[in-house]
Structure formats: C-alpha cells, structure tokens
Amino acid sequence: MDLYLALASLLGSEIVSQDPVKLEANSRDKWFASHSPEVVVAPTTTEQVSRLLRWANQRQVPVTARxxxxxxxxxxxxxxxxxxxxxxxxxxxxxxxxADGVAVVEPGVITGDLQREVKNRRLFYPPDPASFKNSSIGGNIATNAGGPRCLKYGVTRHYVLGLEVVLADGTIVRLGGRTHKNKTGFDLVGLFVGSEGMLGVVTEATLRLLPLPPARASISASFSSIEEAATAVQTILLEGYLPSALEIADRFTLEAARRYLSRRIVPEGEAHLLIDLDGHEEPVRLSAETLTNLLKSTGALTLETAHGEAACEKLWDLRRGFSESLKATGLKKLNEDVAVPRGKLVELMQFAGGLQERYGFPVACFGHAGDGNIHVNVMVAEPDKKDVSEKVEQALDELFRYVIASGGAITGEHGIGLAKKRWWPQAVSPETIALHQTVKLALDPVGILNPGKFLS
Ligand SMILES: Cc1cc2nc3c(=O)[nH]c(=O)nc-3n(C[C@H](O)[C@H](O)[C@H](O)COP(=O)(O)OP(=O)(O)OC[C@H]3O[C@@H](n4cnc5c(N)ncnc54)[C@H](O)[C@@H]3O)c2cc1C
Structure with missing residues (x-):
C-alpha cells in the first residue's frame, strides 16, 4: 500500500505530504531523538482527524500527534x-x-498568543511553560504543562474545563463543558490531560480564564550559597506568602549567565531567587516591601524590586536566559525536570552537588523551587564518546534512584516521552503499569496512537 496515495485520496492532497523537507521537520522535537514519518497530514477540521484515525485504525498504521x-x-x-x-x-x-470566563480554542493555538489575546480583555490564562512563545495548547494539554506560575495557579489540568477528543477508532467525544465545576461522571478530561498523545487526539479545548491581576512585582535576591537560597524558599512560604512564581538558580547557572548575558544583569553571589507577586496595586506593594525585609533577615546578599510589567520583565530576562546561557557553554545539556517533595529541596541541591563530585560532570540546577520542581542539568563534554555516555547513564540512574527514593517524580512537567522511558518501570509500581495498560487497551486496542513510547 502506498500510504501517501491512499491518504491523499482519502483526505485530499492539500493536507497530505511526503516532501522530504517536511518529513525531516516532523521527525524531532527539542530533545535528541529523531525518526522520520512516512507521511505528514495537516488537518484543518476535526472531521478530517476522525476520518484519518478511523482509516489508520482499520489498517494498524501508527499515528503520532504533533x-x-x-x-x-x-x-x-x-x-x-x-x-x-x-x-x-x-x-x-x-x-x-x-461573562463565562472561558476560551474555546483549537489545539494548534500558541500558548503565548492565547495569553496575549485574553490579556487584552483583562482576563488571564495562567499556565506559562517557558516555551510559551512556541508551544501549542494541544501539546500543553497532552503533557499537562507547568511553568513558574504553578506554585500559585496550578498546572494546565486546572484550566481545562472541556475537551473534544478523537479516539483511535475515529469516534469524536466531547468531555466536560464550559462550567467551572462539573462532576458528571468520571474525570475523563483529566484522563486525557497528560496522556502524551497515546489515548486520543485533542481537537478542541474549553479553557478556564481568571480575572487579570492588575498589579505585579518581582524581587530578585541573591545569596552566598544554594542552601541559603533553598532555605529562604521555605521561610517565604511558612511566613504566609504565596508568590505567583518562586524560581531558584545555582552557581554554575549564574556563572554561565554572567558569561553569556553580561555581568550587569546577574547579581553577585552563588545562588539566586526570583520571586513574583501579583494582585491589586496596594497589597502587592505592601507584600513586596515586607517580603524584601524578610529576605534581608534570611541573609540575602543583594535585593532588587521591580513594579509593573516592563520593569518585572527586565528582571525576568535573567531567568529566561538561563537555558541559552547553559547551551552557550558548549557542553551538552541534559535537562532532567525532576520534582521532590518541597521539604527535600535543600537535600536535592546537595545531592546534585555530590553527583557533580562523584562523576566529574558539572551539574546546573535551576527552576521552580516553590514546587520542588528543579531542572537538574547534567552538562557533558564529548557526549558521543562511549565511556562518557556510559558514565552519563550511571549518573542519571543515580539521580533518578535518589528522586524516587525521596518520594519525588522523575518528571514534574515535561512528561516521559522517550527521554524518561528507561526509568518509568522504576518510578511506578507493576500494578500502576498494568492499570495504564488496561486504559490504553480500552481506548486504543490496536495501539496506533503514538506507539513506541512508555507503554510499548
Ligand atoms: C526552551 C523550552 C522550555 C520549556 N519549558 C517548559 C516549562 O516551563 N514547562 C513545561 O511544562 N514544559 C516546558 N517545555 C516542554 C514543552 O514546551 C512542553 O511539553 C509543551 O507542552 C510542548 O508543546 P508542543 O506543542 O510543542 O507539543 P509537541 O512537542 O508537539 O508534543 C508533545 C506531546 O503532546 C502530544 N500532542 C501534541 N498535540 C496533541 C494533541 N492535539 N492531541 C493529543 N496529543 C498531542 C504529542 O504526541 C507529544 O506526545 C519546554 C521546552 C523547551 C524547548
């Protein structure tokens, strides 16, 4: 069977392609693996998705949503x-x-575009993966994306009220709705959120919107050690503050930023916190003042406060530049987005330091301290050398063993995909794996949806 000809005749050649350039562009994401599809189909309607899946299901042809x-x-x-x-x-x-506080969107809408559109109407869509300028709402739903604002506002799941999903056999189901509460039956919306394209294809989402907080402040604080910064995180929360973001960075990350971004925007010190507050003008101003005093008492070396979008974003330039700064070191950056119970944050940072000493790779940590969700970046020179790659695997095995033993999660927001497949059997019990397989079998008995990932 010629897949291209069959699909072009089923759906029309305008939306079906076997152009090598397109196949290559659709063979990878921002991780390291790649594999070419035979055909790329770019639907514009739910009906086309349904027809495609019904056809592929009957012929057992793999379909990977993107x-x-x-x-x-x-x-x-x-x-x-x-x-x-x-x-x-x-x-x-x-x-x-x-009036309803909802947006209804197709899956390909870019997260940042939605945020901007709703903000123009003084509404707020909080989920903010750092990739917001590029990632899609469908991808955010399929990975249950998080971001800096999760501490106060939660993850993508908390904003999905309703879904239209096409099942593997082409059936179109509508789940949930546009009410902010809905307890009619099982939480099937939740079943599809985070399912990594393995249970169905999201073709429409009804999203919950909040009133836009009118004011924002950011506080940048530096510390002489990562332990001091991590301890300050606990102090902030135990003193009753609930920042909208609470981000931490370690010495290696700051040094990389000093080299790449310029010394001027990176304060002195070996660790850094960036804290956001939002709400009405007066309470935000007051909280920023009292929180600054609290940070002084925790030993902050430097403190800088910004008010209003433009000034806050200037402080955030540093945080948003961490990934690029680490890449600019020339080392391969293996970003492991582990999460630990928040009380173990200091311990995780110390563990990462020990990993560095034991294996000789620099380990750069930064991320969402308030959620205990830290990007532990193992930085590797000459990653293709056999002895180096074996050592990397050992270091990662040790990291994930530690995370699992400490009651943490091997991925806080990126998902399992291919990158974490190796550790999935250790991260959950055999009974949990069996339950996942039961669900998969019920919804995709032939196994056409995103095969080769953590359930196969
Ligand atoms: C620089 C950078 C920063 C990042 N920061 C964050 C962060 O702060 N927080 C965070 O959570 N993630 C982050 N990520 C990871 C990534 O951006 C998110 O996982 C995002 O949700 C992916 O969206 P996407 O549209 O690119 O999805 P894709 O990469 O295209 O797909 C991701 C998964 O979703 C499935 N999928 C996509 N669309 C659908 C659909 N309509 N129906 C069913 N399944 C579908 C795919 O099959 C795949 O399994 C970051 C990535 C980068 C490169």
Whole structure:
C-alpha cells in the first residue's frame, strides 16, 4: 500500500505530504531523538482527524500527534514511522467569553498568543511553560504543562474545563463543558490531560480564564550559597506568602549567565531567587516591601524590586536566559525536570552537588523551587564518546534512584516521552503499569496512537 496515495485520496492532497523537507521537520522535537514519518497530514477540521484515525485504525498504521514540536522528551517523535498528525494549522481561537470566563480554542493555538489575546480583555490564562512563545495548547494539554506560575495557579489540568477528543477508532467525544465545576461522571478530561498523545487526539479545548491581576512585582535576591537560597524558599512560604512564581538558580547557572548575558544583569553571589507577586496595586506593594525585609533577615546578599510589567520583565530576562546561557557553554545539556517533595529541596541541591563530585560532570540546577520542581542539568563534554555516555547513564540512574527514593517524580512537567522511558518501570509500581495498560487497551486496542513510547 502506498500510504501517501491512499491518504491523499482519502483526505485530499492539500493536507497530505511526503516532501522530504517536511518529513525531516516532523521527525524531532527539542530533545535528541529523531525518526522520520512516512507521511505528514495537516488537518484543518476535526472531521478530517476522525476520518484519518478511523482509516489508520482499520489498517494498524501508527499515528503520532504533533503540536509545535517544542517538547523536551521526544514525545512527538514518530519512532514507529507511519503518520505524523501535525495540528499546528488548527489554530483558531474560536471564542473568548468574558461573562463565562472561558476560551474555546483549537489545539494548534500558541500558548503565548492565547495569553496575549485574553490579556487584552483583562482576563488571564495562567499556565506559562517557558516555551510559551512556541508551544501549542494541544501539546500543553497532552503533557499537562507547568511553568513558574504553578506554585500559585496550578498546572494546565486546572484550566481545562472541556475537551473534544478523537479516539483511535475515529469516534469524536466531547468531555466536560464550559462550567467551572462539573462532576458528571468520571474525570475523563483529566484522563486525557497528560496522556502524551497515546489515548486520543485533542481537537478542541474549553479553557478556564481568571480575572487579570492588575498589579505585579518581582524581587530578585541573591545569596552566598544554594542552601541559603533553598532555605529562604521555605521561610517565604511558612511566613504566609504565596508568590505567583518562586524560581531558584545555582552557581554554575549564574556563572554561565554572567558569561553569556553580561555581568550587569546577574547579581553577585552563588545562588539566586526570583520571586513574583501579583494582585491589586496596594497589597502587592505592601507584600513586596515586607517580603524584601524578610529576605534581608534570611541573609540575602543583594535585593532588587521591580513594579509593573516592563520593569518585572527586565528582571525576568535573567531567568529566561538561563537555558541559552547553559547551551552557550558548549557542553551538552541534559535537562532532567525532576520534582521532590518541597521539604527535600535543600537535600536535592546537595545531592546534585555530590553527583557533580562523584562523576566529574558539572551539574546546573535551576527552576521552580516553590514546587520542588528543579531542572537538574547534567552538562557533558564529548557526549558521543562511549565511556562518557556510559558514565552519563550511571549518573542519571543515580539521580533518578535518589528522586524516587525521596518520594519525588522523575518528571514534574515535561512528561516521559522517550527521554524518561528507561526509568518509568522504576518510578511506578507493576500494578500502576498494568492499570495504564488496561486504559490504553480500552481506548486504543490496536495501539496506533503514538506507539513506541512508555507503554510499548
Ligand atoms: C526552551 C523550552 C522550555 C520549556 N519549558 C517548559 C516549562 O516551563 N514547562 C513545561 O511544562 N514544559 C516546558 N517545555 C516542554 C514543552 O514546551 C512542553 O511539553 C509543551 O507542552 C510542548 O508543546 P508542543 O506543542 O510543542 O507539543 P509537541 O512537542 O508537539 O508534543 C508533545 C506531546 O503532546 C502530544 N500532542 C501534541 N498535540 C496533541 C494533541 N492535539 N492531541 C493529543 N496529543 C498531542 C504529542 O504526541 C507529544 O506526545 C519546554 C521546552 C523547551 C524547548
């Protein structure tokens, strides 16, 4: 069977491609794996998605959904070939309703575009993965994306009220709705959120919007050690502050930023916290003042406070530049987005320091301290050398063993995809794996949806 000809005749040649350049562009995400699909289908309607899946299901042809391809774990890489279902073109914001506080969107809408559109109407869509300028709402839903604002506002799941999903056999189901509460039956919306394209294809989402907080402040604080900064995180929360973001960075990350971004925007010290507060003008101003005093008492070396969007974003330039700064070191950056119970934050930082000493790789830590979700970046020179790659595997095994033993999660927000597949059997019990397989079998008995990932 010629897959291209069959699909072109089923769906029309305008949305089906076997152009090598397109196949290559759809073979990878922002992780290291790649595999070419045979065909890329770029639907514009739910009906086309349904027809495609019904056809593929009958013939057992693999279908891998793709949003923007900004994943960090190889989740949309079509490792078994077949069809990439590229949803970027289904990118209409169908509705923003002020009275109901909802937006209805297609899956290809870019997260940052939605944030901007709702903000223009003084509404707020809080989920803010650092990839927000590029990642899609469909990808965010399929990975249950998080970001700095999770501490106060929660993850993507908390903003998905309703979904339209096409099942593996082409059936179109509508789940949930546009009410902010809904307890009619099982939480099937939750079942699809975070399912990494393995249970169904999201073709529409109804999202919860909040009133836009009118004021924002950011505080940048530096410390002489990562332990002091991590201890300050606990103090802030135990003193009753609930920042909208509470981000930490270690010495290696700051040094890389000093070299790449310029010394001027990186304060002195070996560790850094960036704290955001939002709400009404007066309470935000007052909280920023009292929190600054609290930070002084925890031993902060430097403190800088900004008020208003533009000034806050200037402080955030540092945080947003960490990834690029680490890449600019020339070392390969293996970003492991582990999460530990928040009380173990200091311990995790110390563990990462020990890992560095034992294996000789620099380990750069930064991320969402308030959630205990830290990007532990193992930085590797000459990663392709056999002895180096073996040592990397050992270091990562040790990291994940520690995280699991400490009651943590091997991934806080990126998902399992291909990158974390190796540690999935250790991270959950055999009973949990069996339950996942039961669900998968019920919804995708032939196994066409994103095969080759953590359930196969
Ligand atoms: C620089 C950078 C920073 C990042 N920061 C963060 C962060 O702060 N927080 C965070 O959570 N993640 C972060 N990520 C990871 C990534 O951006 C998120 O996982 C994001 O949700 C991926 O969206 P995407 O549209 O690119 O999805 P893709 O990479 O295209 O796909 C991701 C997964 O979703 C599935 N999928 C996509 N669309 C659909 C659909 N419509 N229906 C069903 N399944 C679908 C795919 O099959 C795949 O399994 C970052 C990535 C980068 C490169």
């Amino acid at each position: 949003g923007s391809g900004y994943g960090y774990v190889g989740g949309c890489v079509p490792v078994k070939g077949g069809i990439v279902l590229a949803l970027a073109g289904m990118n209409r914001i169908k509705e923003i309703d002020l």
